[in-house]
Amino acid sequence: MHKKETIIVGAGIAGLSLAWELFQRNKSFVIYNHQNNLPSASLVAAGTWNPLNFKRLVPTWEINLFLDTMEKFYAQMETFLNIKCFYPIAVKKILSNAEEVKFWNEMKSKPESGGFIDENFGEFNNETTATIKRTGKVDMHNLFLAFKNWLLQENCWIEEAFDYDELKALDDVWRYKNILEVNHVIFADGVHVKNNPFFNFIDLKPANGDVLTVKIPDLKIDYILKKNIFISPIGNDLYHVGATYNWDNLVWEKSEEARLFLESKLKQIIPYDFEVVGQVAGVRPASRDRRPIIGEHPTLKNLWCYNGLGAKGLLLAPQISKWLLDKMFNNQNFPEDIDIKRYYPK
Numbered sequence: 001m002h003k004k005e006t007i008i009v010g011a012g013i014a015g016l017s018l019a020w021e022l023f024q025r026n027k028s029f030v031i032y033n034h035q036n037n038l039p040s041a042s043l044v045a046a047g048t049w050n051p052l053n054f055k056r057l058v059p060t061w062e063i064n065l066f067l068d069t070m071e072k073f074y075a076q077m078e079t080f081l082n083i084k085c086f087y088p089i090a091v092k093k094i095l096s097n098a099e100e101v102k103f104w105n106e107m108k109s110k111p112e113s114g115g116f117i118d119e120n121f122g123e124f125n126n127e128t129t130a131t132i133k134r135t136g137k138v139d140m141h142n143l144f145l146a147f148k149n150w151l152l153q154e155n156c157w158i159e160e161a162f163d164y165d166e167l168k169a170l171d172d173v174w175r176y177k178n179i180l181e182v183n184h185v186i187f188a189d190g191v192h193v194k195n196n197p198f199f200n201f202i203d204l205k206p207a208n209g210d211v212l213t214v215k216i217p218d219l220k221i222d223y224i225l226k227k228n229i230f231i232s233p234i235g236n237d238l239y240h241v242g243a244t245y246n247w248d249n250l251v252w253e254k255s256e257e258a259r260l261f262l263e264s265k266l267k268q269i270i271p272y273d274f275e276v277v278g279q280v281a282g283v284r285p286a287s288r289d290r291r292p293i294i295g296e297h298p299t300l301k302n303l304w305c306y307n308g309l310g311a312k313g314l315l316l317a318p319q320i321s322k323w324l325l326d327k328m329f330n331n332q333n334f335p336e337d338i339d340i341k342r343y344y345p346k
């Protein structure tokens, strides 16, 4: 019988940032992941982050803490794994009309939003742009592959679907398949939580989405351009263009409707020819109140849930992982509005 401190189920950004944090705390763990049969939203994400809500121009809650922790996490991953995955580049938002310019001008002087909006406006294709600060993109594929390889070498990665029926409570430990005993199990299983008999009471509001990879030789921008969609440079005249939102058709297959929608939006933004060379689709594990969901099972001790990262997983995950482990190991409180208690069956 092998003994470890913790099992993590799922190696999207939630599971991977947990793994890193456990490693930092010298806690042994093993991570189960099977993205071939159980696809991962993290490997579909275009990887952009920004601190502001584009409609109301207010910052995401606890934004400075999230940004500080995220910047440190990806920098540590780059050094530790000897990879490049973190690109702090500007986001420039096209302001469609005089009213929008006025609104952005007003918000520039507000203490909470102003710090994230550059003083000077710019221009793209004869339209005014505003530059948002502390924005950028993460190359999740690079991070995933390199971290997975390291975890495999350390015998901390098991490439199989975790079989929930094989998890049994035994005195004060959890035993899995009669081969592994652990103190804690954390489920970071994204939208697949619907198949998880321990936590399927969580009522997510997932959102399907597509992202295109598009070749635009004449565009030549080194920032993320945003209007109602974003255009994010990935090198060699290629750009990620996305994303769509669909709450009705929760599939992982790319859709022609989404491609046509993104192409038509792209034509309205750039005056150049382009060629679509790739497309991916996935499902965001979004919650109804747009807050992550973490905490312990209502009755089963040391079974933990980590879900609800929605459309902002790459920004939020590193800090949420810290909060969850502080609770698990030190019984420290985290913000109430992300507590799984709000989903407990009545």
Ligand SMILES: Cc1cc2nc3c(=O)[nH]c(=O)nc-3n(C[C@H](O)[C@H](O)[C@H](O)COP(=O)(O)OP(=O)(O)OC[C@H]3O[C@@H](n4cnc5c(N)ncnc54)[C@H](O)[C@@H]3O)c2cc1C
Binding pocket: 009, 010, 011, 012, 013, 014, 015, 032, 033, 034, 035, 036, 038, 039, 040, 041, 042, 043, 044, 045, 046, 047, 048, 049, 160, 161, 162, 163, 188, 189, 190, 191, 192, 193, 207, 208, 209, 210, 211, 242, 243, 244, 281, 282, 283, 284, 285, 306, 307, 308, 309, 310, 311, 312, 313, 314, 315
């Ligand atoms: C089209 C699209 C674009 C997006 N763009 C962005 C973006 O630009 N920026 C951003 O921050 N976010 C973006 N997101 C959102 C982001 O993808 C999510 O917030 C984030 O990936 C959620 O991470 P997660 O780890 O919770 O879930 P996932 O990444 O889905 O990971 C869950 C993992 O659990 C594994 N798993 C599930 N059940 C089991 C089991 N029984 N056994 C073993 N393994 C299991 C799966 O294999 C999977 O790897 C986008 C999402 C989509 C769909």
